[in-house]
Amino acid sequence: xxxxxxxxxxxxxxxxxxxxxxxxxxxxxxxxxxxxxxxxxxxxxxxxxxxxxxxxxxxxxxxxxxxxxxxxxxxxxxxxxxxxxxxxxxxxxxxxxxxxxxxxxxxxxxxxxxxxxxxxxxxxxxxxxxxxxxxxxxxxxxxxxxxxxxxxxxxxxxxxxxxxxxxxxxxxxxxxxxxxxxxxxxxxxxxxxxxxxxxxxxxxxxxxxxxxxxxxxxxxxxxxxxxxxxxxxxxxxxxxxxxxxxxxxxxxxxxxxxxxxxxxxxxxxxxxxxxxxxxxxxxxxxxxxxxxxxxxxxxxxxxxxxxxxxxxxxxxxxxxxxxxxxxxxxxxxxxxxxxxxxxxxxxxxxxxxxxxxxxxxxxxxxxxxxxxxxxxxxxxxxxxxxxxxxxxxxxxx
Amino acid sequence: xxxxxxxxxxxxxxxxxxxxxxxxxxxxxxxxxxxxxxxxxxxxxxxxxxxxxxxxxxxxxxxxxxxxxxxxxxxxxxxxxxxxxxxxxxxxxxxxxxxxxxxxxxxxxxxxxxxxxxxxxxxxxxxxxxxxxxxxxxxxxxxxxxxxxxxxxxxxxxxxxxxxxxxxxxxxxxxxxxxxxxxxxxxxxxxxxxxxxxxxxxxxxxxxxxxxxxxxxxxxxxxxxxxxxxxxxxxxxxxxxxxxxxxxxxxxxxxxxxxxxxxxxxxxxxxxxxxxx
Numbered sequence: 001x002x003x004x005x006x007x008x009x010x011x012x013x014x015x016x017x018x019x020x021x022x023x024x025x026x027x028x029x030x031x032x033x034x035x036x037x038x039x040x041x042x043x044x045x046x047x048x049x050x051x052x053x054x055x056x057x058x059x060x061x062x063x064x065x066x067x068x069x070x071x072x073x074x075x076x077x078x079x080x081x082x083x084x085x086x087x088x089x090x091x092x093x094x095x096x097x098x099x100x101x102x103x104x105x106x107x108x109x110x111x112x113x114x115x116x117x118x119x120x121x122x123x124x125x126x127x128x129x130x131x132x133x134x135x136x137x138x139x140x141x142x143x144x145x146x147x148x149x150x151x152x153x154x155x156x157x158x159x160x161x162x163x164x165x166x167x168x169x170x171x172x173x174x175x176x177x178x179x180x181x182x183x184x185x186x187x188x189x190x191x192x193x194x195x196x197x198x199x200x201x202x203x204x205x206x207x208x209x210x211x212x213x214x215x216x217x218x219x220x221x222x223x224x225x226x227x228x229x230x231x232x233x234x235x236x237x238x239x240x241x242x243x244x245x246x247x248x249x250x251x252x253x254x255x256x257x258x259x260x261x262x263x264x265x266x267x268x269x270x271x272x273x274x275x276x277x278x279x280x281x282x283x284x285x286x287x288x289x290x291x292x293x294x295x296x297x298x299x300x301x302x303x304x305x306x307x308x309x310x311x312x313x314x315x316x317x318x319x320x321x322x323x324x325x326x327x328x329x330x331x332x333x334x335x336x337x338x339x340x341x342x343x344x345x346x347x348x349x350x351x352x353x354x355x356x357x358x359x360x361x362x363x364x365x366x367x368x369x370x371x372x373x374x375x376x377x378x379x380x381x382x383x384x385x386x387x388x389x390x391x392x393x394x395x396x397x
Numbered sequence: 398x399x400x401x402x403x404x405x406x407x408x409x410x411x412x413x414x415x416x417x418x419x420x421x422x423x424x425x426x427x428x429x430x431x432x433x434x435x436x437x438x439x440x441x442x443x444x445x446x447x448x449x450x451x452x453x454x455x456x457x458x459x460x461x462x463x464x465x466x467x468x469x470x471x472x473x474x475x476x477x478x479x480x481x482x483x484x485x486x487x488x489x490x491x492x493x494x495x496x497x498x499x500x501x502x503x504x505x506x507x508x509x510x511x512x513x514x515x516x517x518x519x520x521x522x523x524x525x526x527x528x529x530x531x532x533x534x535x536x537x538x539x540x541x542x543x544x545x546x547x548x549x550x551x552x553x554x555x556x557x558x559x560x561x562x563x564x565x566x567x568x569x570x571x572x573x574x575x576x577x578x579x580x581x582x583x584x585x586x587x588x589x590x591x592x593x594x595x596x597x598x599x600x601x602x603x604x605x606x607x608x609x610x611x612x613x614x615x616x617x618x619x620x621x622x623x624x625x626x627x628x629x630x631x632x633x634x635x636x637x638x639x640x641x642x643x644x645x646x647x648x649x650x651x652x653x654x655x656x657x658x659x660x661x662x663x664x665x666x667x668x669x670x671x672x673x674x
Contacts, residue, residue, distance in 0.1 A: 061568045082574035094569035098587040107583075111574030173573070 011072040011085075011180035011213050012037040013058065018067035020053055027053050029237040031067070040207050040214045044224040044260065045234035051217045054234070055183050058215065060084050072180055082111070087174035088183040091190060093166045095158040101169050102141055102154040108177045109137045144176045164195045171206065182207075184216045188223060200226060221261050225249070233257050255375040258301050264333060264346045266373070267307075269300045282338040284318050286367060290374055290382055298382060301373035304333065307347035309356075310366040317366045320345060325357050336363055425650070432456050432643035439639055452640060459638075460630075460645035465618060469626030470649070476541045476622055477601045483546040484600055485586075485593065492555030493581045497567050507556070513549030519609065529614055540614040541622065545604060551596050558592035559585055594663040602653055623649040 013035040020028040027050045035041045043051040056062040058069055060081035068077050076084045087108075095104050110119060113133050118124045125131070145151040148168045158166055167187060174182060187203070188196045204227050207214050218224055224231045225245045232242045241253040252258035258266045271281035273292035278285060281300050292298065313319045320338035332351050335344040347365050357363070374382040426446070431439060435452035438445075460466055494500070495507050525544045534540045562585060570580045586593060604622075611625040621629065627649055631642050657664065 056568070059568075059572060061571065081568075081571045086572070088569070088572050090565040090569060092563055092565050094563065094565035096566065096570075096584055096588070098590075107575075108573040111579070173569075 012039075013181055013213060013215065014070040014073075015054075015058070016068045016070075018054065018057060018064045018069065020050070020057060020062065020064050027237055028057075028064070031234075031237075031239055033232055033239060033242060035213060035215060037072075037213055038211050040204070040216065040227060040229045042216045042218060042224040042228040042231045043234055044218060044221060044231050046260070047219055049234045050237040051219075051234045052185055055088075055185055055215060055217050058181075059086055059088050059183050085179055086181040086183055087177065087179035088185065089167075089170045089174050089187045091186040093158070093170040093187075093190075095166060095169055095173070097158050099157070100154065101145070101150065101156055101158065101161070101172075102138075104158065104169060105141045105144065105154075105173045105176050106137050108173065109140065110134075112177065113137065140176060144172050148172050148175075163191050164199065167191065167199060171203070175206075175210070179212070181213045181215065182210075184214065186218055187216075189218075189220070196223075203227065221263065225261070233260060235260075251381070252301075252373065253381055255299060255301065255379040255381070258373060258375070258381075262303060264304050264348075267302045267304065267343075267345045268375075269302070269338070269341055269345070270297060271300045272297050282318050282320070282340045284313070284316075286316050286372070287369065288372065288374065292374075292382070297377060299375040299377075301375060302345075302367055303371060304346045304348040306368045306371040307345070307349075307365040308368065309347075309349060309353060310364040313364050316369055317364050318345065319362065319364050322357055322359060322361050322363050324359055325354065327351065327354060332357075334363065334365075336365065428643050428650075429647055431639055432647045434640060436638065436640055453644075456640040456644040457648070459641040460648060463641065464626060464630040464645065466623075466626065466630075466645055466648060468618070469621055469623045470652075472538075472620055472626075473605050473623045473649075476538060477604050479538065479542045480545045480604050481597055481600050483542065484548045484551050485596075487547055488551035488555050488596075489586050490578065490581050491552045492559055493577070493585055495552070495556045496559035497562075497564070497585075498577070510549050510552050510556075514553055518544075522610070522613065526613055535614055536617050536620060538620060541611060541620065544610065548596075548600065550599070554592055554596050555589065558589040562588055591663045591666040594660050595666075598657060598660060598664050602657070605649075605653055 015031055015033045015035075018028055018031045019026070031050075031054060033041075043054060045051045053062060057064045058071075060076065060079060060083075064077070068075055070076065071084060071086065096107070099107070113136075114124070114130065118127050118130045118133070142151060142154070145154055148171060150165060150168045150172060153161060153165060153169070158169065161169065167190075170187070184203070188199050191199060200223060203214075203216075207227075216223075216227065228245055230242060230244055231248050233240045233248065235254075235256050240257050241248060243251075243253075248257065249261050252261065255268070259268070269281050271279040271286070273294055273296045274280050274285070275294055276291060277289065278287055279292070279298070279300065280286075286300070307318075310317050318336075318338050320336040323335040323337055323344050326333040326335070330351065332349040332354055334347045334349055334357060336347060338345050345365070376382050430446050430448075433451060433453045433456070434448040435450050435455075438448055438450070438452075491510075495503060495510070521544070529535060529540045529543070532539075532543075534543070566584060566588075567580060570584050575583060606624055607622070608624040608628065611622050612628075615621055615625065618626070618629070627642070627645050630645055
């Protein structure tokens with residue numbers, strides 16, 4: 001156990017230049033990423049971006065075309081999944097339906113600690129030490145089940161359990177053999193909204209308690225934002241940005257990253273630079289800190305909370321017609337049609353103002369200038385040269 | 398559809414099912430009926446299902462004593478069990494490879510299995526006969542078992558069933574430390590119990606009833622399976638004495654009918670899985 005702890009203590013994951021194609025369609029394109037020991041890293045991206053494939057390559061379930069993977073400083077490219085000291089929780093839980101919860105959780109330990117002869121049904125029980133090892137396995141299964149609050153379900157088959165309980169069993173099966181790295185492939189996407197929030201907290205708590213490396217795949221930006229130490233945003237088989245949730249939200253490296261993170265989505269408006277430090281956007285003028293060439297076109301990204309109601313039109317103020325207002329309890333989302341944009345602009349406003357708004361009225365929204373994000377025509381963020389810009393490690397091959 | 402129409406349609410449906418059902422069942426009922434009657438009543442002009450004088454004890458006693466019927470039945474059990482066991486041991490890993498392992502030529506291999514499904518066993522009888530001769534296994538259990546141990550139908554059925562098991566289960570098993578063969582025995586096969594049962598019934602019924610192949614390779618009573626035994630009994634002992642012969646046939650068929658009735662539900666589930674999922 002002590003050696004296991006020692007080993008786990010250094011169990012970071014290094015990914016270098018991983019590429020993968022299926023039938024000549026590239027899925028992953030030179031992915032490189034260092035995951036620190038004990039870190040909770042989320043791979044976030046839309047479906048089809050290759051995040052699950054990357055996870056499967058780390059687990060050894062898929063073979064990469066090129067590149068290497070190290071777990072705890074050891075190259076694992078040629079190791080089979082069971083030799084890699086990683087455990088995985090699947091989206092479908094992948095529990096064995098013909099085994100009880102207890103048998104499901106005991107299987108990884110049995111396969112590791114009992115010899116092939118000892119695992120045989122009748123003969124195995126007669127061999128020396130089988131009983132002792134089996135008892136030890138049972139104790140550990142019960143201990144893990146207690147820690148997850150599923151000890152009363154040990155005799156049940158997976159078919160008799162609810163989604164949340166199956167989820168816990170799947171986590172238990174991964175946990176019971178103390179892996180160095182936990183891999184989770186959208187483990188919450190089959191749960192209902194309420195349970196998802198609860199399990200989110202439980203998985204985060206589990207990570208805190210175990211202190212081992214977690215690599216978590218999701219397409220849900222809320223999960224990524226709430227649980228991760230760092231988020232790796234994947235787009236079209238490449239890493240778009242790797243940073244803390246706060247940095248990803250405040251300083252997205254790329255227009256697509258900005259669109260992926262935040263709910264409601266960031267407002268994007270086409271703007272033209274008029275003179276130094278001044279933009280024209282939706283018929284209004286906006287002063288920015290960036291130095292842009294006159295006449296160049298940029299995309300302006302404004303988070304809903306970066307807009308506040310104003311009394312009248314002016315500099316840094318957008319004017320439009322209110323389409324409708326959404327009341328979501330703590331906030332008010334105003335959808336405003338502004339000139340030059342097909343999509344309505346969404347502004348998060350204090351609920352106290354609810355009575356001030358009526359559909360079709362003209363509203364003025366002031367932009368918090370320091371929170372505006374500028375993207376160039378190729379989608380990259382236009383840097384202001386200040387500390388808010390996330391340094392993105394370049395792994396170009 | 399109106400209510401009277403529904404009733405009519407139902408009546409027609411039942412009429413067709415009852416007719417075909419009784420056509421299939423009639424010979425069996427007649428066989429059981431004859432096995433209960435004394436010789437004098439067998440060819441009497443009046444048609445009755447139940448005998449006027451019960452002769453069951455005599456008929457069944459003769460069937461069981463005059464021919465080594467228990468020996469035939471034991472041979473049948475040994476041969477069918479050996480065939481089934483070997484078939485599953487070969488079909489399950491093959492089906493797993495075809496369903497879940499990616500390798501070059503997988504589709505071609507599966508094509509060969511489908512071709513194997515299409516070839517009737519009789520076509521292969523001559524080469525197999527020569528092969529058995531070459532191996533010198535005439536008049537042994539081996540001659541009765543060996544030509545059937547690879548079943549294209551079994552591979553096909555298991556493959557279809559394994560395909561419906563999610564890949565994630567296989568992935569989880571690999572991470573849990575199971576070897577590919579352990580995955581077959583510990584995960585795939587137990588999860589495919591309906592298919593195993595359906596296949597077992599098809600396999601046991603066809604080999605229990607097989608007359609063609611045993612007729613070619615077995616001469617000694619010691620190794621005769623039930624069907625061949627009944628035929629020799631008919632020729633040698635019973636002659637025109639149909640009562641004991643029918644009693645013998647009833648005894649031979651009974652285990653199959655009983656086991657099928659017991660496993661009917663799984664049988665249907667196993668054969669229709671994949672087609673309706």
